[in-house]
Amino acid sequence: SHQLTGSSDVHTGYHVETFSTSREQPQEDQRDKRSHHCPHCEEIFPFLSKLKIHLKIHTGEKPYSCSDCLKCFKTSTHLKVHQKTHTGEKPYYCSDCGKRFKTSTQLKVHQKTHTGEKPYYCSDCGTSFSNLGTLKTHQRIHTGEKPYSCSDCGASFSNLGTLKTHQRIHTGDKPYVCSDCGKCFKTSTELKVHRRTHTGEKPYYCSDCGTSFSQLSHLNSHERIHTGEKPYSCSDCVKYFKTSNELKVHQRTHTGEKPYVCSDCGKCFKTSTELKVHRRTHTGEKPYYCSDCGTSFSQLSHLNSHERIHTGEKPYSCSDCVKYFKTSIELKVHQRTHTGEKPFFCPDCGTSFSQLSNLNSHERIHTGEKPYSCSDCVKYFKTSSELKVHQRTHTGEKPYVCSDCIICFKTSTELKVHQRTHTGEKPYSCSYCGKCLKTSNELKVHQRTHTGEKPYVCSDCGKCFTTSTHLKVHQRSHTGERPYYCSDCGKCFKTSNELKVHQRTHTGEKPFFCPDCVKCFKTSTHLKVHQRTHTGERPYSCSDCVKYFKTSTDLKIHQRTHTGEKPYSCSDCGASFSRLDTLKRHQHIHEGEKPYSCSDCVKCFKTATELKVHQRTHT
Incomplete structure (x- = not known):
């Protein structure tokens, strides 16, 4: 008994x-x-x-206090062990590996790592442990018991160590210091993991692809890429996630919670990483460098995307049209061209966009905001991209190179459009006439020929234009500005295209060939007009007499026969003419000039018509 x-x-x-x-x-x-x-x-x-x-x-x-740091302990033994952290004393020595320990208990537990002894078994699941305390803590997994409560927030824990670690959230205590960089951590495990950033150690390997990781949790998450496993589900929308942290962040899209606040501007973010990246907009920090060209970035993902410019890698493919993209975001945005999805709406005018950045840029049309300024010429821009492209006019940088002809471009868009001259691709078709164009902007401008829309108005004379470029060029007729200068003869021009065409008079270049008669022309417009002599096409009709003309200029001159308009006047006698070439011929009378000579008899004439009539006398 x-x-x-x-x-x-x-x-x-x-x-x-x-x-x-x-x-x-x-x-x-x-x-x-x-x-x-x-x-x-x-x-x-x-x-x-x-x-x-x-x-x-x-x-x-805790009646026992340390005289060095005033920490308090429940027992004199605990105090004694703690004091060894000040003295560095580790009197207990392992004969197998030479490690030293502050207490005999620590040594005893450690020695079991050599012997493999695990004498304590869990009666529920059979797992064995090297010490009784670890077994007791483990058994609480089965019983659900959490006897240790936090006095600050009431959270409960299954073991005292976890409680102590948790309490450091409230106290801010980070007792574990990295000897390499001085960073402090709440737990020895955090310190151990951090030290691997200095040593480069990655002890956890993926058996499928061989990628190595510094943390086991990162390996576990990575392995789900191969298995496709997404064990964490959202109770609000039934989406699945690979990690509990991904789920936690996702759930904030439902709750709207943004717990991380920027101390500089007050903006709130869903994750600490988003906040960290955002803060770099204030500090200007760009810690990620491209080893090929030295460009620096504020985010690692931006560097990874940039490096694909050098490698040409495009790992993301569209299942609808088999196009490839450098980033998953580019792919996602592209796929909206197939689905037609435009999820971002302007609250001012209702216009919808496939990208948030496009909406943000568009909204500045309403607000007039241009927050990005050029440090070289103090011009202002609506977007950082516009500023970046503009700055290349100062630096002369053209980082995008065509692999077919090695021409360089300031923007990837310019390169992409240019490459269509090699491929012949014209992906944008007009819903009115079926014409195909190389760019969405060309399509937009072209459609105005059907709608008659001319949204750009000259403030000086009220004339309207289909494009901002045409308006800009027109305004130079008021200002007299001719910013493009020919280095051969000093002539100045209103547009770069006029200069380019003019320079061909010096070089003799005629790059546009007619496939029907092999004649060459300085401009594509001249070629286009010429080809109508083969096709017989006369697309410009007179509304007064229904005559048709090959060019809009021919139509304009013809219409003067109806209106009586003679805009060209002779400065010598005041005679007026409907055409500039007629005025020029007339002026030969005053100048006595006879620029047209007969090759048969060397007689000279004032006009080409007079010469033509004379040449008949020889035939």
């Missing part, structure tokens, strides 16, 4: 029940066999002294 005895703890004021398992044992053994129950959490201790120490967990009593 068992002998029950009762005793009271005078020091704590708790009544503690004890019992012994046999009366036949000597008194010392009986003391060893007694069990002492904690009235708070039901833990059992073989000695009353152990129970007394344990009770201090519940009372919070």
Whole structure:
């Protein structure tokens, strides 16, 4: 039979029940066999002294304080162990590997890593452990017991170590310091993982692709790329995620929670990473450098995308048209061209956009905001991209190279459009006439020939134009500005295209060939007009007499026969003419000039018509 005895703890004021398992044992053994129950959490201790120490967990009593740092402890033993952190003393030595420890218990636990001894078994799942404390903590997984509560927020934990780590969130205590860079961490594990950023150690390997990781959790997440496993589901929209952290961040799209606040501008963010990246807009920090060209970036993902410019890698393919893209975002945006999705709406005019950045840029049309300024010429721009492209006019940088003809361009868009001259691709078709164009902008401008829309108005004379470029060129007729200068003869021109065409008079270049008669022309317009002599096409009709003409200029001159308009006047006699070439011929009368000579008899004439009539006398 068992002998029950009762005793009271005078020091704590708790009544503690004890019992012994046999009366036949000597008194010392009986003391060893007694069990002492904690009235708070039901833990059992073989000695009353152990129970007394344990009770201090519940009372919070820490009567032993360190004279070096004033930390307090429940027992003199704990204090003694702690003081060794100040003295650096580690008197217990492992004979197998030479490691030293502050306590004999730490040494004893460590030695089991050499012997492989795990004498403590879990009766629920059979897992074995090297020490009793680890077993007890493990068993709480099965029982769900969390006896350690945080006095600040009420969170409960299954072991004291986890509680202590948690409490550092409230105290801000980070006792583990990196000897390489001085960063501080809440746990020794965090420090251990951090140190791998200095050592480069990545001990966890993926068996599928060989990629290595510094943390086991990162490996586990990575392996789900191969397995496709997404074990974390959102209860609001039933989306699935590979990690609990991805799920947590996603759920903030439903709750609207943005717990990370920028101390500089007050903007809020869903993740600490987003905040960290945002802060670089204030600090100007760009820690990621391209090893090929030295360009720096504020985000690693931006560097990765940029590097694909050098490698030509496009790992993301569209399942609808098999186009390839450098980033998953580019692919996502592209796919909207197939679905027609435009999820971003302007609250002012209702225009919708496939990209948020396009909406943000568009909204500045309404606000007039141009927040990006050029440090070279103080021009202002609506977007950072516009500024970046503009700055290349100062630096002369043309980073985008055509692989077919090695022509360089300031923007990837210019390169993309140019490459269509090689491929012949014209992906934008007009819904009115079926004509195909190389760019969406060309299509937009072309469609105005059907709609008659001329949205750009000259503030000086009220004339309207289909494009801003045409308006800009027209305004130079008021200002007299001719910013394009010929280095051969000094003539100035209103547009770069006029200069380019003019320079062909010096070089003799005629790059546009007629496939029907092999005649060459300086401009594509001249070629186009010429080809109508083969096709007979006369697309310009007179509304007064229904005559048709090959060019809009021919039509304009013809219409003067109806209106009587003669805009060209002779400065010598005041005679006026409907055509400039007629005026020029007339002026030969005053100048006595006869520029047209007969090759048969060397007679000279004032006009080409007079020469033509004369040449008939020879035939």
